[in-house]
Amino acid sequence: MGSFYNGSVYVLYKDTVFEPSSAIWHCTSFFNILSNHFIDEIPPIICIYTDGGPDHCTTYGSVQVALLCLFLKGDFDLLVAVRTAPQQSWANPAECIMSILNLGLQGVSLVRENMSDGMEKLFDKSTSNDVDAFFEQLILHYELMKQHKLHYASTTFYKILLKLHCQLRTYSFQIKKCGDSRCTICKPSRTPPSVFQSLHFLPDPLPSDIKTTNSEHYAEFDTLYGKETSDQYQPSKIETQSKCHKVQCIYSEKQLTVQQITDLQLTIETWDYTCGAPVFPENHSLHNLIFVCEKISCQTSMEFAYYSCRKSKPERYYWCGSKDDLLIRPQNLVDSYQIVYPLCNNCDDEGNDFYCRLAKKTNASKKRKC
Numbered sequence: 001m002g003s004f005y006n007g008s009v010y011v012l013y014k015d016t017v018f019e020p021s022s023a024i025w026h027c028t029s030f031f032n033i034l035s036n037h038f039i040d041e042i043p044p045i046i047c048i049y050t051d052g053g054p055d056h057c058t059t060y061g062s063v064q065v066a067l068l069c070l071f072l073k074g075d076f077d078l079l080v081a082v083r084t085a086p087q088q089s090w091a092n093p094a095e096c097i098m099s100i101l102n103l104g105l106q107g108v109s110l111v112r113e114n115m116s117d118g119m120e121k122l123f124d125k126s127t128s129n130d131v132d133a134f135f136e137q138l139i140l141h142y143e144l145m146k147q148h149k150l151h152y153a154s155t156t157f158y159k160i161l162l163k164l165h166c167q168l169r170t171y172s173f174q175i176k177k178c179g180d181s182r183c184t185i186c187k188p189s190r191t192p193p194s195v196f197q198s199l200h201f202l203p204d205p206l207p208s209d210i211k212t213t214n215s216e217h218y219a220e221f222d223t224l225y226g227k228e229t230s231d232q233y234q235p236s237k238i239e240t241q242s243k244c245h246k247v248q249c250i251y252s253e254k255q256l257t258v259q260q261i262t263d264l265q266l267t268i269e270t271w272d273y274t275c276g277a278p279v280f281p282e283n284h285s286l287h288n289l290i291f292v293c294e295k296i297s298c299q300t301s302m303e304f305a306y307y308s309c310r311k312s313k314p315e316r317y318y319w320c321g322s323k324d325d326l327l328i329r330p331q332n333l334v335d336s337y338q339i340v341y342p343l344c345n346n347c348d349d350e351g352n353d354f355y356c357r358l359a360k361k362t363n364a365s366k367k368r369k370c
């Protein structure tokens, strides 16, 4: 709460054994801290800026459900949750306090002993009862909707919630009251109607001049606020759109367990992988278990393993990994090599050639020795 530079910082120690980090745990204890801090009324708009760990990653269903619970429980008009890009949590001002805390806690180990009953109660803020009560928010609304037999038969409760009240991006998840008086999910707005009407989702950063997408500056907040925006200009998306379509093979020494496969799939769904980067950060459970070839960069070619793998897959160009704009392999190359890797129009324009392997042993090519 608050940043290193202003506001007050709330530090929470927790028992990693009995209170493992999870999205719903964070939201529950966060709500308790808010309720204690704002005695009269919690403000109607809340912005949360966190790192992108699995307990905060806004694209995970578990995190979205927890945030929805927080939104309902706190009766917020607008909830904005933004996370930092992987390995970039330094960008979050609140993280600056970590350097001081690390200094203070250097070489300190903490033992948890039973305190007096009163103190135990005080510290026992986020027990499983509290967490259950949090989930009840959602269940309650779900039951209500079933009672009213709202004509949402074809869609699920969760989808309605997401569709009418939320905006999902790679790095943010926002929930806003819909303002429809017939809505059974949100209560009337707490901000005055005039304020609520001018309340919008936090816009995505867009270049100041959209026609020339490589414009150097982002547009001013005021020019975007309240407008329909998308995250198509997110730097990692622009990078992949315009240049690199490479597909990377993932390697593992051992067969993965079911849990590991699920973890891997979850990660890949939300992946912004850039060639040459390690595939998992050091604190990830799959670190040192799953590898990619880090020598492959956006400038090098695709790896041979992709082409030799027998799983069915679309044909991709050897140099850039793109799938479109295929050039026809010249007959003279097909005649003289066993493998002629695909080449796309773009790469051809940039001066790349068809990459060939394994010369066919005809009398003519034997002498040329390829």
Ligand SMILES: [Zn+2]
Binding pocket: 164, 165, 177, 178, 179, 180, 183, 184, 185, 186
């Ligand atoms: Zn609503």
Ligand SMILES: [Zn+2]
Binding pocket: 244, 245, 246, 274, 275, 297, 298, 299
């Ligand atoms: Zn690349």
Ligand SMILES: [Zn+2]
Binding pocket: 317, 318, 319, 320, 321, 322, 343, 344, 345, 346, 347, 348
């Ligand atoms: Zn290409």
